[in-house]
Amino acid sequence: MAVWEVFRQEREGAPFQHGGSLEAPNAAFADAYAREFYGRRAESFALWIVPREAITEVREPYVAPVFDRDYRRVDGYSLKIKLKEARELAGTSKR
Amino acid sequence: MSSPAPPSVDLLLELADDELVLGWRDSEWTGIAPFLEEDVAFSSIAQTEIGHARAFYELAAVELGTTADALAFDRSPEEYRSAQLVELRLVRDWGLTIARHWLYETADAIRIAELAGSSSEDVAGLARKIQSEEAYHRMHAQMWADRLAESDEGRSRIVAALAELWPYALGLLDGSQRDRFAEETARLPFFTPPDAEPVERGGHAPDWSPLWDEMTTVRRSAPGSAW
Numbered sequence: 001m002a003v004w005e006v007f008r009q010e011r012e013g014a015p016f017q018h019g020g021s022l023e024a025p026n027a028a029f030a031d032a033y034a035r036e037f038y039g040r041r042a043e044s045f046a047l048w049i050v051p052r053e054a055i056t057e058v059r060e061p062y063v064a065p066v067f068d069r070d071y072r073r074v075d076g077y078s079l080k081i082k083l084k085e086a087r088e089l090a091g092t093s094k095r
Numbered sequence: 096m097s098s099p100a101p102p103s104v105d106l107l108l109e110l111a112d113d114e115l116v117l118g119w120r121d122s123e124w125t126g127i128a129p130f131l132e133e134d135v136a137f138s139s140i141a142q143t144e145i146g147h148a149r150a151f152y153e154l155a156a157v158e159l160g161t162t163a164d165a166l167a168f169d170r171s172p173e174e175y176r177s178a179q180l181v182e183l184r185l186v187r188d189w190g191l192t193i194a195r196h197w198l199y200e201t202a203d204a205i206r207i208a209e210l211a212g213s214s215s216e217d218v219a220g221l222a223r224k225i226q227s228e229e230a231y232h233r234m235h236a237q238m239w240a241d242r243l244a245e246s247d248e249g250r251s252r253i254v255a256a257l258a259e260l261w262p263y264a265l266g267l268l269d270g271s272q273r274d275r276f277a278e279e280t281a282r283l284p285f286f287t288p289p290d291a292e293p294v295e296r297g298g299h300a301p302d303w304s305p306l307w308d309e310m311t312t313v314r315r316s317a318p319g320s321a322w
Contacts, residue, residue, distance in 0.1 A: 001130070022132050028238040033132045035231065036139055 004030040005055065007048040008038050016048050101215035104158045105176065108166070109296065110206070111151035112177035113267065115167055116303075117199060118144035119310060123186040136235065140196075143228050150221050168314040172299065172307040180263035182300040193243060194256035197236040198264035201279045204229060205272050237282065244285050257286045265293035 001023045007016040019038050024030035027049070034049045087093045102110075121141035128134035152163035159166070180199060185191040207229060210222035243249040257280075265273055277288050 023130065024132060025242065029132075029242070032231075032235050032238055033136055036136045037132075040139065 001025050002030075003052040004034070005050045005052050006034045006038055007050070008044040009046040009048075010044060012045050014045070016046075019044075019047075021052065101213055101218055102210060104155050107151050107155040107158070109176045109178070111148045111155060111166065112175045113148075113181050113199075113203075114144045114151065115148035116175070116177045116306070117181040118142065118148060119306060120181060120184065120186075121192075121196075123184070124192065127186070129189055140232055140235065143232070147225050147228070150225070154217060154221065164314075168311045172304055175299070175303075175307070176296060177299070177303070178263065178266045178296050179294050179298065179300040179303075180260060180267055182303040182306065183260075183263070184302040184306070188256075190243060190249075190252040191256045191260065193236065193239045194253060194260050195264075196232075197240045197283070198257065198260055199267065200229060200233045200236045201282075202264055202267040202272075202276050204233060205275055205279070206268060209272075240283055244283075250285055254286055257283070258289050261288050262291040263294045265291070266295050 002025070003021050004024055005021050006019045008019040009016045022030065022033045022037060024033055030049050030051075034047050038044050038047055084093070118141045121137060121144065125134065125138040125141070128137050148167065149163055152166045156163050156166055180195060183191075183195070185195060204226075207222050207225055211219055211226060213219045213222065240253060243253040265276070268276055273293070280286055280288050
């Protein structure tokens with residue numbers, strides 16, 4: 001018996017998101033069980049059914065941040081203070 | 096092709112009774128199926144069959160001026176029109192259960208396809224809805240039959256089970272539909288249907304009476320109650 005990971009697409013064009021996993025002896029069983037668990041109530045537009053062993057997992061997938069380069073991260077550009085100042089200037093500050 | 100006449104009430108009751116009783120028998124696997132995923136899947140199939148029974152009972156109830164519940168639970172055991180195939184208690188033998196599942200779904204597809212061409216829009220519409228759910232049941236039955244046939248022991252057991260149940264399975268269908276049914280067994284290349292006298296509707300299997308007793312016990316405990 002193998003483990004299969006099931007990804008669901010809720011609407012056409014939407015990203016596939018992990019729904020859960022199931023155990024099945026082969027692809028035909030995985031297909032049937034995935035439909036049963038994730039498709040029976042029309043809650044999915046499409047499914048991806050992937051044997052877990054086909055997935056490459058990388059742990060701690062960072063390139064070591066030896067130098068302080070916070071500014072390269074998206075969250076490095078803090079707008080919070082600038083935004084507050086701009087709101088005060090415009091007289092629309094949040095309470 | 097001219098549209099066939101709407102099905103008789105008797106035929107609606109045959110279909111309803113078959114689906115209700117099979118739904119019950121399949122639900123006996125809930126909690127004890129071979130593994131968890133299958134437990135969920137088979138229980139769900141059982142539930143779907145009972146849903147189909149309800150829909151057929153509702154059509155029959157309109158004709159007979161009664162209710163679906165009264166037809167499902169207030170008749171005496173002899174009044175049910177179920178085929179003996181669905182009455183057999185097969186729990187503990189997964190091979191026989193899969194053999195019945197495959198035979199039932201294959202036969203059912205033949206009679207439901209005929210109903211989908213009915214001149215009654217209610218019947219044809221219901222048949223089409225049922226077809227979409229039964230397609231999943233057939234896929235499930237086929238994958239299990241194929242799986243069991245992969246090993247020598249499994250193949251000999253599923254073949255013996257199919258042969259044992261074949262005369263009962265013939266009883267699901269009218270004489271005119273049985274050749275077609277035999278042709279469908281080509282989808283099980285390891286199985287050749289035996290020459291056998293069909294077990295016709297009308298009689299009931301010895302397993303039926305205890306099941307009827309169980310099925311109707313709550314309903315009979317408070318006759319006439321509104322639930």
